Amino acid sequence: QVQLQESGPGLVKPSQTLSLTCTVSGGSISSGNYYWTWFRQPAGKGLEWIGRIYTSGSTNYNPSLKSRVTISVDTSKNQFSLKLNSVTAADTAVYYCARDCSSQGIFDYWGQGTLVTVSS
Amino acid sequence: EIVMTQSPATLSVSPGERATLSCRASQSVSSNLAWYQQKPGQAPRLLIYGASTRATGIPARFSGSGSGTEFTLTISSLQSEDFAVYYCQQYNNWPITFGQGTRLEIK
Numbered sequence: 001q002v003q004l005q006e007s008g009p010g011l012v013k014p015s016q017t018l019s020l021t022c023t024v025s026g027g028s029i030s031s032g033n034y035y036w037t038w039f040r041q042p043a044g045k046g047l048e049w050i051g052r053i054y055t056s057g058s059t060n061y062n063p064s065l066k067s068r069v070t071i072s073v074d075t076s077k078n079q080f081s082l083k084l085n086s087v088t089a090a091d092t093a094v095y096y097c098a099r100d101c102s103s104q105g106i107f108d109y110w111g112q113g114t115l116v117t118v119s120s
Numbered sequence: 121e122i123v124m125t126q127s128p129a130t131l132s133v134s135p136g137e138r139a140t141l142s143c144r145a146s147q148s149v150s151s152n153l154a155w156y157q158q159k160p161g162q163a164p165r166l167l168i169y170g171a172s173t174r175a176t177g178i179p180a181r182f183s184g185s186g187s188g189t190e191f192t193l194t195i196s197s198l199q200s201e202d203f204a205v206y207y208c209q210q211y212n213n214w215p216i217t218f219g220q221g222t223r224l225e226i227k
Contacts, residue, residue, distance in 0.1 A: 047164065047207060047218040062215045063121075096163055105211025106154055108175065110163035 002026040004097050004111035012091075012118050018084040022097030022111055029078045030055045035100035036080045037107065038071060040093040048093075052100060053080055087118045122146050122210050126219035132227040135198050141222045143191040143208035152212035155184055155193045158221075159204045167206075168193065198224075 008020035022036070029036065038050040051061035053071045061069050065084070073080040084091060094113040101108040123146040133139045143153070151171040156164035166175040168184035171191060181196040195202055203226050208219045 046220045047209075049216045049218075060214065064215075098163075102169075102211075104152065105209070105214075105216040106166065106169045107156075107164070108166050110165075113163055 002099065002109045004099065004109055006095060006097050006111045006114040008114060008116070010115055010117060012087055012116060013120050014088055014118055015086055018082070018087050018091060018095075018116055018118070020082045020095055020097075020114065020116070021079050022081070024078045024080075024099075028075075029073065029080065030075045033103055035103055036073065037098045037100050038082045039096045039098060040091075041096065041113070042093040047096075049105075050082065050084075050095075054103075089118050092116065092118045121215055122149060122213050122217050124208055124210055124217055124219035126206075126208055126222045128222060129220070130223045130225060132225050133198055134227045135200060137198055137227075139195040139198055139202075139224055141193040141195075141206055141224070143186075143193070143219050145189045145191075145210055148188045149210040149212035151187045152210060153184075153186070153191050154209045154211065155182075156207045156209065157202075157204045158207065164207065195224075200226075 003025045005023045012018045035052040037052040051071050053059045068085050070083045094115050096113045097111045098107040099109040125144045127142045153171045155168040158164045172184045183194045185192050205221045205223050207221050
């Protein structure tokens with residue numbers, strides 16, 4: 001059973017960089033034809049796709065966030081990571097990592113989510 | 121980007137009854153539509169993909185239909201564990217987008 005777990009600071013100051021890591025267990029991040037993905041969900045709102053990475057390092061980002069986002073992968077640690085720079089209060093949300101099982105955008109395994117608050 | 125609109129925002133239904141949730145896309149997404157269930161404090165759970173294919177382990181009381189711009193999720197006989205928020209998501213065009221959700225509550 002594949003499991004994903006987000007980790008990282010729960011509080012980030014405005015203008016700084018939000019950094020999160022997703023650790024994958026129960027299987028190798030390099031096996032299969034999967035994309036590894038980040039989402040976020042502000043309180044009481046819907047889900048926003050942030051971007052994704054393939055284990056080759058190929059990435060795709062949401063155009064609305066592209067200028068501020070970097071997603072990377074470390075296959076030796078079975079992890080992938082999110083960096084979002086120049087954060088503001090609008091970036092406060094629960095951040096989820098997930099597996100795209102189809103490469104098309106169907107997400108079968110999710111982490112439990114981690115709340116990141118942007119505040120001074 | 122494609123805008124997904126769900127209706128109603130809140131649906132009140134009694135246990136054992138049928139629930140019908142709607143999702144509309146701002147342009148055709150073919151059958152590239154998924155449904156997710158989310159309970160408070162939990163991650164979304166994949167229910168349906170390809171508009172009508174149940175994901176692994178999803179009970180048969182959940183069914184999806186539609187294509188193009190109009191889609192429906194039907195829960196045939198509501199169980200207590202089905203009361204949650206439901207999201208539709210299109211994956212026909214990038215960026216993928218979600219609806220704002222329908223909250224299914226106990227009547």
